[in-house]
Amino acid sequence: MNKVVIGVAVVVVGGVIGWYFFRNQPKLPGMKIGTENITPAPSGASGGDVVITEEQIGAGNQKGGAIGEVVVVYTDSGYQPKEITVKKGTKVTFTNESSAGMWTASGQHPTHQLLPGFDQLKSVNKGGSYVYTFEKVGTWKYHNHVSPEVTGTVIVKE
Numbered sequence: 001m002n003k004v005v006i007g008v009a010v011v012v013v014g015g016v017i018g019w020y021f022f023r024n025q026p027k028l029p030g031m032k033i034g035t036e037n038i039t040p041a042p043s044g045a046s047g048g049d050v051v052i053t054e055e056q057i058g059a060g061n062q063k064g065g066a067i068g069e070v071v072v073v074y075t076d077s078g079y080q081p082k083e084i085t086v087k088k089g090t091k092v093t094f095t096n097e098s099s100a101g102m103w104t105a106s107g108q109h110p111t112h113q114l115l116p117g118f119d120q121l122k123s124v125n126k127g128g129s130y131v132y133t134f135e136k137v138g139t140w141k142y143h144n145h146v147s148p149e150v151t152g153t154v155i156v157k158e
Contacts, residue, residue: 069090070084070091070092071093072084072092072093072152073097074094074096074097074102076098076100078151078152079144079150079152082151082152083152083153084152084153084154085154085155085156085157086155086157087156087157087158088134088157088158089133089134089135090156091131091133092132092154093129094129095129096124096127096128099126100147101123101124101125101146102124102128102130102144102146103123103124104120104132104143104144104145105119105144106118106119106140106141107140108141109148110145110148114140115136118132118134118142120145123146136156137157138155139153139154139156140153140154140156
């Protein structure tokens with residue numbers, strides 16, 4: 001009988017400790033959960049920065065060789081503008097203003113290997129965004145992984 005009581009006590013204490021550990025896990029440096037910033041891109045990753053945030057960044061964009069920062073807005077109608085032309089080194093922010101989730105990723109669905117590294121890795125809701133710096137010259141097709149039929153194109157020039 002003593003062994004059973006001790007066994008039950010060990011299981012209960014272990015469960016409480018496990019619950020406390022998983023509930024209060026420390027966050028990784030530079031990574032916050034929920035509607036805050038997530039920055040998992042390792043230095044040396046091919047292609048760019050990954051930033052997911054609920055905060056809008058920048059203003060709209062027009063076609064034509066911009067450098068610096070450009071914004072593409074994801075709406076219920078798709079990406080706006082659907083095609084942009086930027087210079088190498090331009091940061092493009094994809095901001096979700098739709099009523100659905102947005103997970104911007106390089107073509108081709110579902111592998112995202114047209115431009116490895118250009119992958120949001122996670123869906124965000126309205127207000128969320130994804131930033132990618134285009135360092136490779138070329139024509140890069142992308143899509144919303146949540147709705148793969150919704151596509152866009154980034155043309156990167158020298």
